[in-house]
Amino acid sequence: MMKIIIVKDEKQGGQTAYTFFENELAKKSNVAFGLATGSTPLSTYRAIVASDLDFSNSVSVNLDEYVGLATDHPQSYNYYMQKNLFQFKPFKHSYLPNGQAVDEQSEIARYDALLAEHPLDLQLLGIGRNGHIGFNEPGTSFTLKTHKVELMASTIDANARFFKNKDEVPRYAYSMGIGSILKSKKIILEAFGAAKAQAVKDMLEGPVSEQCPASVLQKHPDVTVILDEAAAEKLNK
Numbered sequence: 253m254m255k256i257i258i259v260k261d262e263k264q265g266g267q268t269a270y271t272f273f274e275n276e277l278a279k280k281s282n283v284a285f286g287l288a289t290g291s292t293p294l295s296t297y298r299a300i301v302a303s304d305l306d307f308s309n310s311v312s313v314n315l316d317e318y319v320g321l322a323t324d325h326p327q328s329y330n331y332y333m334q335k336n337l338f339q340f341k342p343f344k345h346s347y348l349p350n351g352q353a354v355d356e357q358s359e360i361a362r363y364d365a366l367l368a369e370h371p372l373d374l375q376l377l378g379i380g381r382n383g384h385i386g387f388n389e390p391g392t393s394f395t396l397k398t399h400k401v402e403l404m405a406s407t408i409d410a411n412a413r414f415f416k417n418k419d420e421v422p423r424y425a426y427s428m429g430i431g432s433i434l435k436s437k438k439i440i441l442e443a444f445g446a447a448k449a450q451a452v453k454d455m456l457e458g459p460v461s462e463q464c465p466a467s468v469l470q471k472h473p474d475v476t477v478i479l480d481e482a483a484a485e486k487l488n489k
């Protein structure tokens with residue numbers, strides 16, 4: 253079942269997503285949270301940072317990381333998480349793929365093992381302009397677990413704004429697979445702005461198809477989609 257909440261702006265979207273974190277921690281202290289990066293979840297992390305929520309008994313598992321970036325590279329997702337969340341709200345353990353792993357297969361196996369050890373209670377997602385979730389690009393099999401991804405040119409272009417120039421954007425990433433994402437008990441996906449409107453329409457109203465990875469969420473029993481009006485503008489009224 254997909255529930256849709258339309259909010260007036262990103263700030264209200266972040267506050268809405270925040271209540272899901274609050275509800276999980278009201279049930280138990282040792283929650284396993286799946287976390288995301290990108291500009292979209294920033295208002296959620298700001299709301300969490302401003303709260304008195306305590307994550308010291310909980311774990312976090314991030315969706316993805318660029319291959320080749322050191323953990324202290326300002327564009328690595330590790331750095332992003334430290335800067336925007338973990339320095340203010342430490343978890344008992346926080347896991348991200350290691351973009352500098354020497355042995356790719358053992359890195360992938362390590363990530364799958366820790367996902368098996370910490371079944372996710374709540375996964376936070378954004379959505380790419382082409383409908384990707386995590387770094388699962390169009391055409392990715394719905395059954396994959398953690399894998400190494402070659403980023404599409406359009407994703408590299410979309411993410412180039414964070415780097416000095418396009419050539420500095422990594423070409424590969426590690427990502428949780430869609431199979432791993434779907435195992436989370438609860439999922440919230442946020443999308444803000446008109447650039448996401450087509451992907452949002454394809455996700456909610458299109459066929460379930462590998463061409464729009466996020467459309468697979470139609471098959472999950474507990475998904476809430478938080479949209480601003482611009483991201484919702486193409487939906488059938």
Ligand SMILES: N[C@@H]1[C@@H](O)[C@H](O)[C@@H](COP(=O)(O)O)O[C@@H]1O
Binds near residue numbers: 315377387
């Ligand atoms: N791997 C991330 C995704 O997890 C994110 O959802 C997407 C959208 O990013 P933004 O929120 O900045 O639009 O971009 C990246 O490619």
